[in-house]
Amino acid sequence: MNRTSIRLAALGVCALCALAANPAAAQQTAAGTTITNNVQVNYQVGGVAQTQVTASDTFTVDRKVNLVVTEVGSTATSVSPGQLAAVTTFQVTNSSNAVLDFALAATQQAGGTGAFGGTDNFDASNLRIYVDANGNGTWDATDTLVTYLDELAADTSRTVFVLADMPLGRATGDIAAITLTATAREGAGAAALGAALVQTTTANTSGVDTVFADGAGATDAARDAAFSAKDNYQVLAALLSVLKSSRVIEDPFNGTNAPKLIPGATVEYCIAVSNAAGGAPATMIAVGDVLPTATTYLAAFGTRINGTVTSGTCNADGTAGGTFAAGAVNATLATVTPGETRTVVFRVTIN
Structure with missing residues (x-):
């Protein structure tokens, strides 16, 4: 064998190895499919071929009900106190061999360990479920508010969003754990939720029997035609503190x-x-200070914002900003990041 032949033979063996290592995924046979197997028997008598004898067997493929719900992202959803329409994402997969509907329910956990650690210690409000109508994987105004998935084909998935509103007053690290449960139902045709499924418990029949084949989810048991998954809404808050001080600059x-x-x-x-460190940036911080009546605002100095503090003393490094009107100083600090201090500085004279 020449070298070229050897190389071709080696490549052929490698190609066969690759095929063996990566077999094509077998497509499930649809429920209700009729499978017929025919047999032919040929024989002779006295050396003479006789008429062929045949037989056949037919059975109907039963329905395997299987589904999986997974949380997308494998991490908690970070939220702010008072945030509306906070989004967490799930995927519902129909692993059955039939078209089915899936009832959807989002529920709040009552204490205990959250999906990614921590302890559930508050409830969100106004939970609602949307299906990803345009398939972009991100919740937007085009998505559809639903209570079930309609006519989900076998071996296909849909992305589902759970939206919730967060209460004010929560601290960094607080957790609201939620559970999304999908329950398989009969495929009843478009725009209608099908009836509850009933598993066949008798011996195999000639028709289409139903077998629950799902695993156990976060809160449901195996083989119950349902599957559940959890996610956490985890608060990342800003914890602000304010210190007001004064110092005399000069006297007459x-x-x-x-x-x-x-x-x-x-x-x-x-x-x-x-x-405070460890939280979220605070933005659009509006500072209002009404001057005492025994003082007069010093317009020549103005108001300086976004200065810093060293060892408890305000530095003279702010920039001009803020306003004085109707006896009050008003200023806005655009952002104060965690662990940072920013100042508003102005001067008055004593009347």
Whole structure:
């Protein structure tokens, strides 16, 4: 054998190995399919061929009911206190050999360990279920509010979204665990939820029998024509604290040399907004401060925002911003990240 032949033979063996390692997925035979097997018997008598004898056997494929519900992403869904329409995503797969409907139910867990650890310690509200109508894997306004999946073909999946509203006042790490359960029902035709399935418990019949073949889900048992999966809504909150301080800058008699808080003195106010570490960024922080009637706003200094603090002392590194109107200073801090402090600084004179 020449070298080319050897190489071709080796390639052929490798191709056969690859085929053996990656067999094509077998397609399930549909429930209700009639399978007929024919046999032919040929024989001779005295060396003479006789008339062929035949026989056949026919049976009907029964219905295997199997389904799986999986949480998409394998991690908790991060939410903010007061967030509306927080989305968590699931996939429902019909692993049966028949077209079926699937009733859907989203429920709240009552305490205990969440889907990804932690302890369920609050309930969300207004749970509702949508099916991914456009198949883009992301909830949007085109998706359809549903209570069941209609006529899901065998060996196909649909993406389902559970939406919920979060209460205010929750802290970072709080968990609301939810469960999505799909229950197989008869495929009753379009736009109607089919009847409950009944498993055949008698001996095999000549018709289409029903066998529940599903595994145990998060909260349901095996072989109950249902499957469930959990997800957590986990709160990531901002925890703000505010410290207001003042210091005398100068007075009319001592200037800046050991000034005192006498009429005519200039006083600097500092409002320090801190966000605790480990939480979420706080945004659009509106600061409002009504001046005491015994003081006058120092317009020449103005208001400075987004400054920093060192060892409890406000630094003079803010930028111009904020307004003064109707006896009040108002300023907005765009963002204070976790572990950060930002300031609003302005000055007044004592009347």
